[in-house]
Amino acid sequence: MTVLVLVEHDGGAVDELSLQALTFARSLGEPEVMLVGGADAVERLDVATAHVAEDERLALYAPGAWASALGEVIDRVAPAAVVAAGTNRGNEVLAHLAARRDLPLAANCTAVVAENSAGGAGAEGGGLLTVTRVRWGGSLLEEARVHSQLPLLSVAPHALPAAVGEGAPAVERFAPAVDDADLLVRVAEHVDEVTAGISLAEAKVVVSGGRGVGSADGFGILEELAALLDAAVGCSRVVTSAGWRPHTDQVGQTGTKVSPDLYIACGISGATQHIAGCKGAKKILAINSDAEAPILANADYAVIGDLTAIVPAITAELRKARSP
Amino acid sequence: MRILVCVKRVPLTGGKMVLTADEQALETRHLGFTISPHEECGVEEAVRLVEHHGGEITVLTLGPPEAEEQIRETLAIGADRGILLADGGEEWDPQATAAAIVTTIETEQAAGGEFDLIVFGNESADSGNYQVGIRVAHALSRPVVTGLKGLSVEDGRARCEQEVAGGRDVYVVPLPAVVTVLEGINLPRYPSVPAKLRARQKPVERISPERPSARLEKLRLVVPPGQGKQAEILGQGPDAAPAVVEVMRELGVA
Structure with a gap:
């Protein structure tokens, strides 16, 4: 079965947390990926198909527009599940999609099991997924059942190793149908801030x-x-x-x-x-x-x-x- | 401005996670409770906006009857009234939570006019679902900006700032809007004793909504492995300094 993964990148390289999401997706099925821009970033990805949304209005992040683009690919590919990294953007875009389609979203998962996978049907056969997800910032885990024909799952950062392997995915570029409402919330300005001293997140x-x-x-x-x-x-x-x-x-x-x-x-x-x-x-x-x-x-x-x-x-x- | 802030009552977890025997909840018999940290800052942010622009703050929570305690805390730092959606002590999944909030907002708006701003925490401390604010915004057809570390309102627009790698991303959205905030957007004030007394007189309305079945169904909670290490004691007091430096050497950080 196909699992669609939203992949984030910085223009050149794919985000490490998205590669971890790819590892997670593989435990469920055969991943295809969607990126917003960044057709050049897909080389490292060991997947068959990369759907690349291209629209100059998406040069600046707009969560609603990303959700629309992801929705288009879902309608085209009909995946059994949709996965993103549990980043600010990954969680946000999946939440928009969940709200629009009235679907459950399990945020920050560390593992997933298709309940009737023993019968070979998996989620595709209408079975349900059971996820393990992070609570209390990781101090507690929850096992939960996702009641949905299209489970939306984000992956807790650093719960899994990043997917490795080279691939040469078929790149399918598309111009997403983005309307004004999708662009109402969009980054208007980026303010650079240089922080003095050693960054807390990166200090040894x-x-x-x-x-x-x-x-x-x-x-x-x-x-x-x-x-x-x-x-x-x-x-x-x-x-x-x-x-x-x-x-x-x-x-x-x-x-x-x-x-x-x-x-x-x-x-x-x-x-x-x-x-x-x-x-x-x-x-x-x-x-x-x-x-x-x-x-x-x-x-x-x-x-x-x-x-x-x-x-x-x-x-x-x-x-x-x-x-x- | 008319502002609604949604808050959640959560236990003060202390040093260790202990579950109830049925593995459905934290054992909270010996714990205190508080407002989930991001939302505490959401209330403070609303109070500051109203101090600056004038207006009224309503605080809404879905929780057990005891969550009135958390509503009273917000009334003591400047909120005007509270609404308690009293659950039966069971957890509501994010879709059900958002739906109950939306129903309440629609009723409130029909009676008292539109909320210019609806404020959530970015995610609750306990369940961390990262979605209720977005679902509510969508149901009300309002713009939503998440994870704010800065917020100001002028000429019917909200300027929203997120901390991102290398700086800040700025969004400007028209009101009415929904925002979700992060701790650190402000430093919440402590209530004064007279303010706590006044808060007792402020109105808190109680509603008991029906809980729909969960589509994200909690099966059980699990304490992750790794709790309960035993630290190697390097020594007592300043005499332990050489042993500490030795460890630093071994780790290659000295």
């Missing part, structure tokens, strides 16, 4: 502080350690709610998701809201006065005690180790 080391840091000024010792490690400074939600740090520093379910080699959690109790943001770290070091804090059940290493003494001691030790 993150030094992060929670309630235990005590105040905005308390972050001084964390910043000093971070500077020495070329690390970014992060914080928990308690800290941004108190106004000690800007929200852009927040690591968590409603903040930034980080994946450094080392995440140093200073005075952070380890609420699930926070763990959802830092569990992508290779290693977590917790510095906490409470040996029973939940963060210890999520950390690889821990130092127990007063962070206002421990953090400067680590900084001093690093300096000592580096001095000739």
Whole structure:
């Protein structure tokens, strides 16, 4: 059976999360892809057919227009399911499609099974899909049944490996029928912003502080350690709610998701809201006065005690180790 | 401006996810509850808009009868009235949730005029379905912009800003419109004690809608593997610093 996958790209290369969505789609059937523009980006895709929507009005993102283009391909290909990456755009376009066609949408899935696949019928035979999807930013999973002839599924980021393999898909270009209503919501302007320092999302080391840091000024010792490690400074939600740090520093379910080699959690109790943001770290070091804090059940290493003494001691030790 | 904000009551989950025996819900007997974070910022954003432009804020929630507590929180920071769609304690799927909200909005608009702006959180903290706001916008034939980190209103138009790689994308849409916001768009205020007392006097209407069958049907919840690691204790206090630096060396980050 055919599974239609919405693939995002930056003009040259296909988005990594879309390649993960392709892996997910393969567990269900034979994928075909749709892209908006980017006929040159399809080379890497190991699929038979790439449908490429071409219209200069779509140079700037317009969710309604993307949903219309995807709808056209659905009507042409009659797929058994439609899949997109669980990105802002992937979820948004599928939600528009779901609303227009009154279909259920399962967002941020990690796995899918066709319930009567044993009989060989799969979703095509009118069977239902069971998905596993992410809740609470990944702190909980849900198994759910999708009651639909055309299941719409987005794929949780980093739940699956990216599809690899070279292909030479047949490129089918088409001009989607886009009307003014589809273009009412469209990016009108892009404002470039250069952020100073090391980006939280890409840092190799993150030094992060929670309630235990005590105040905005308390972050001084964390910043000093971070500077020495070329690390970014992060914080928990308690800290941004108190106004000690800007929200852009927040690591968590409603903040930034980080994946450094080392995440140093200073005075952070380890609420699930926070763990959802830092569990992508290779290693977590917790510095906490409470040996029973939940963060210890999520950390690889821990130092127990007063962070206002421990953090400067680590900084001093690093300096000592580096001095000739 | 006439603004509607939709909020959801969610548990404060603390350090560990514990399920009920039937695996249908989180065990919440020992947990507090709050407004889902993005929506908390949605209420604050509405209050700021009304402070600037004048108007009235209605807050709507679909939840258990206890969700009146969360409506009262919004009334204490500046919302004017609440509507509680009281469910039977069971979860509603996103299509059913959107349909119940749409029915309520249509009734409200027939009685009191159009909402200039309808505000949602981008996704709820618990179920994270990423779609209710879009479904409501579609049913009402309104433009919808999602994931906002900036919002201003002028001359009957909303300027909406999203954070994207390398900067911000800006959308300008005519009102009436639907927006979904993200935490960080503002820093919500804390209510004062007098405001909390005044909030007790503000009206909250209760409606009990029928729950349709789910098309995204929850079968069971599962706690993912990986909880319950045991950290290696490197030491107590500042004396542990050499051991920490040793670990940093091993990881190649020192």
